[in-house]
Amino acid sequence: MSVTDNSPAPSQTTSARGRLILQEYGIFIAFLLLSGILSVSNEYFLTPGNISNVLLQTSINGILAIGMTFVILTRGIDLSVGSVVALSGIVAASFATTSATAAIPGGPYPAVLALAIGVLVGVACGALVGTIVSRFSVPAFVATLGMLSAARGMTLIYGGGKPVPALTPDFRFIGTGSVAGLPMPVVVLAVVFLLSWWVLSRTRFGRYIYAVGGNPHAANTSGIPVSRLRFSVYVISGGLSGLAGMILSARTGSALPQAGIAYELDAIAAVVIGGTSLSGGVGRITGTLIGALIIGVMNNGLDLMGIQSYYQQVLKGALIVGAVMLDQKRNHG
Numbered sequence: 001m002s003v004t005d006n007s008p009a010p011s012q013t014t015s016a017r018g019r020l021i022l023q024e025y026g027i028f029i030a031f032l033l034l035s036g037i038l039s040v041s042n043e044y045f046l047t048p049g050n051i052s053n054v055l056l057q058t059s060i061n062g063i064l065a066i067g068m069t070f071v072i073l074t075r076g077i078d079l080s081v082g083s084v085v086a087l088s089g090i091v092a093a094s095f096a097t098t099s100a101t102a103a104i105p106g107g108p109y110p111a112v113l114a115l116a117i118g119v120l121v122g123v124a125c126g127a128l129v130g131t132i133v134s135r136f137s138v139p140a141f142v143a144t145l146g147m148l149s150a151a152r153g154m155t156l157i158y159g160g161g162k163p164v165p166a167l168t169p170d171f172r173f174i175g176t177g178s179v180a181g182l183p184m185p186v187v188v189l190a191v192v193f194l195l196s197w198w199v200l201s202r203t204r205f206g207r208y209i210y211a212v213g214g215n216p217h218a219a220n221t222s223g224i225p226v227s228r229l230r231f232s233v234y235v236i237s238g239g240l241s242g243l244a245g246m247i248l249s250a251r252t253g254s255a256l257p258q259a260g261i262a263y264e265l266d267a268i269a270a271v272v273i274g275g276t277s278l279s280g281g282v283g284r285i286t287g288t289l290i291g292a293l294i295i296g297v298m299n300n301g302l303d304l305m306g307i308q309s310y311y312q313q314v315l316k317g318a319l320i321v322g323a324v325m326l327d328q329k330r331n332h333g
């Protein structure tokens with residue numbers, strides 16, 4: 001009597017284990033490889049000043065990408081974040097400027113008030129988009145594309161097409177200050193990351209987001225408030241866009257009406273490169289942060305090597321397409 005051994009061959013087991021490791025830690029390995037290559041090819045890459053510069057450059061895109069992750073996890077998209085950055089930044093700046101021609105009557109007001117107003121502007125934009133998407137079943141692409149145009153127009157109307165200069169030192173602290181030696185934008189990014197990680201991995205709200213993105217019909221049947229959740233993720237994205245807009249204005253010292261152009265592309269790129277599926281329900285905040293760092297490191301490294309920004313756009317596009325191709329292969333075999 002013979003016994004058939006159906007256990008997998010050692011080579012198959014090793015191959016499967018290798019694929020699992022790449023699927024789980026591929027983004028981290030890619031980041032380490034990229035950093036290693038750049039550190040070898042340029043002596044200035046690993047200097048403290050340059051590392052601080054990379055983190056500063058990544059902070060705004062990282063904050064936007066975290067908000068975008070919430071949206072994409074529910075099978076949505078938010079094309080309006082760049083315009084909301086500009087609108088929130090210029091409205092908040094008008095409450096914190098010493099310029100007689102740009103200030104709100106009675107200003108400048110305390111920086112805390114200006115910051116709160118900036119976040120609320122972003123939240124309001126997100127709430128409007130969320131209502132259109134969740135209550136009227138308008139595709140997210142269309143709703144956020146409309147907000148992209150509308151918010152940019154409102155920015156030009158509010159500021160008269162002119163920048164808001166002469167921001168108060170207290171307001172500028174969020175963009176140029178430091179805490180325990182760390183630049184303030186990096187501290188804000190760290191706080192946003194930790195809170196978002198906790199929400200998505202440790203709360204019922206986070207589990208519901210994954211459920212809605214994985215199968216909205218099953219989630220609705222299970223009693224999960226799908227419409228409310230879809231509304232809330234756009235509010236989160238809008239609020240974080242408002243926060244990013246104020247950091248940008250504070251860093252540059254003035255709020256520019258053309259700020260945030262194409263920022264939505266970098267945010268989406270960071271999310272997709274970080275492994276979040278455009279089909280919804282799959283992804284992690286840690287991957288998004290690494291994706292944002294990869295973009296920041298890549299841009300910085302190419303700058304150090306004197307490579308023109310045009311090539312950066314080509315490489316970024318290739319990264320996005322490659323990441324989506326991998327996602328499609330993983331989901332559909």
